[in-house]
Amino acid sequence: DQQVKQNSPSLSVQEGRISILNCDYTNSMFDYFLWYKKYPAEGPTFLISISSIKDKNEDGRFTVFLNKSAKHLSLHIVPSQPGDSAVYFCAVQNAGGTSYGKLTFGQGTILTVHP
Amino acid sequence: DAGVTQSPTHLIKTRGQQVTLRCSPKSGHDTVSWYQQALGQGPQFIFQYYEEEERQRGNFPDRFSGHQFPNYSSELNVNALLLGDSALYLCASSFWQTSNQPQHFGDGTRLSIL
Numbered sequence: 001d002q003q004v005k006q007n008s009p010s011l012s013v014q015e016g017r018i019s020i021l022n023c024d025y026t027n028s029m030f031d032y033f034l035w036y037k038k039y040p041a042e043g044p045t046f047l048i049s050i051s052s053i054k055d056k057n058e059d060g061r062f063t064v065f066l067n068k069s070a071k072h073l074s075l076h077i078v079p080s081q082p083g084d085s086a087v088y089f090c091a092v093q094n095a096g097g098t099s100y101g102k103l104t105f106g107q108g109t110i111l112t113v114h115p
Numbered sequence: 116d117a118g119v120t121q122s123p124t125h126l127i128k129t130r131g132q133q134v135t136l137r138c139s140p141k142s143g144h145d146t147v148s149w150y151q152q153a154l155g156q157g158p159q160f161i162f163q164y165y166e167e168e169e170r171q172r173g174n175f176p177d178r179f180s181g182h183q184f185p186n187y188s189s190e191l192n193v194n195a196l197l198l199g200d201s202a203l204y205l206c207a208s209s210f211w212q213t214s215n216q217p218q219h220f221g222d223g224t225r226l227s228i229l
Contacts, residue, residue: 006157032215034217036220041222043220043221043223044205044220045220046218051215089158091157101148101170101171101209101211101212101218102160102163102171103150103207103218105150105159106157107155107157108155108156
């Protein structure tokens with residue numbers, strides 16, 4: 001039973017345009033949401049996060065949106081650059097309780113930004 | 116400031132053998148978590164260590180065990196290796212029970228079972 005789903009295995013965009021990556025989750029008890037980026041032969045690198053008390057968090061070209069009623073998370077990259085080409089994983093975490101610290105990941109979306 | 120380091124980078128084993136993977140956390144971090152990433156999938160949580168004790172465990176059999184040392188470094192042991200254990204094994208470190216602090220990952224150990 002997948003608690004976190006990234007339904008788009010891949011996304012291709014032109015340099016300078018917006019990239020939108022999506023993620024759905026099933027458990028309303030999750031209270032911390034993260035995006036990681038992964039290049040080949042490297043470990044996942046933290047990109048941006050948002051807590052359940054917010055609906056938007058921005059960091060430079062990256063913005064994460066959280067829609068709790070729809071249990072939906074999205075990452076916007078504007079403008080997209082060729083160096084953004086990587087696999088993007090959304091992850092969810094309980095900030096308390098017995099599952100504290102355990103990250104549950106989606107399957108990942110391969111983003112390709114064309115020059 | 117050293118990040119999370121893992122060794123070895125690659126490892127080839129045969130079915131039935133045993134393997135030990137090692138992880139040093141980011142400087143200052145006291146908690147280590149291990150993840151298994153199969154090809155084309157997201158990382159899956161194996162277990163987490165703090166104060167040299169296993170604090171939580173994912174849905175993995177007892178063949179997977181771990182250890183944390185007083186310097187916070189950690190080992191992942193897998194016994195009776197199966198072909199399905201072939202994967203990238205990732206170590207992540209963090210501060211214990213610090214809300215809204217992301218886990219930092221190493222580059223992983225690629226384990227291939229023949």
